[in-house]
Amino acid sequence: xxxxxxxxxxxxxxLGIFLIALFIMEVISKFxxxxxxxxxxxxxxxxxxxxxxxxxxxxxxxxIG
Numbered sequence: 001x002x003x004x005x006x007x008x009x010x011x012x013x014x015l016g017i018f019l020i021a022l023f024i025m026e027v028i029s030k031f032x033x034x035x036x037x038x039x040x041x042x043x044x045x046x047x048x049x050x051x052x053x054x055x056x057x058x059x060x061x062x063x064i065g
Contacts, residue, residue, distance in 0.1 A: 014064060018053075018057070018060065025049075025052070033049065
């Protein structure tokens with residue numbers, strides 16, 4: 001049971017850090033990332049965002065584990 005609680009804590013901690021990073025990227029950029037990807041279909045920005053998400057996930061995973 002102790003490992004389960006630890007896993008939940010680290011899960012929510014990692015998700016929190018991830019959401020904060022996405023919010024910071026949205027604020028720093030000069031355009032709306034959401035509008036560029038969804039409405040205008042900017043595939044290049046979607047690929048860049050996906051690579052940032054994957055690399056951030058690897059960093060959080062290695063920091064927790």
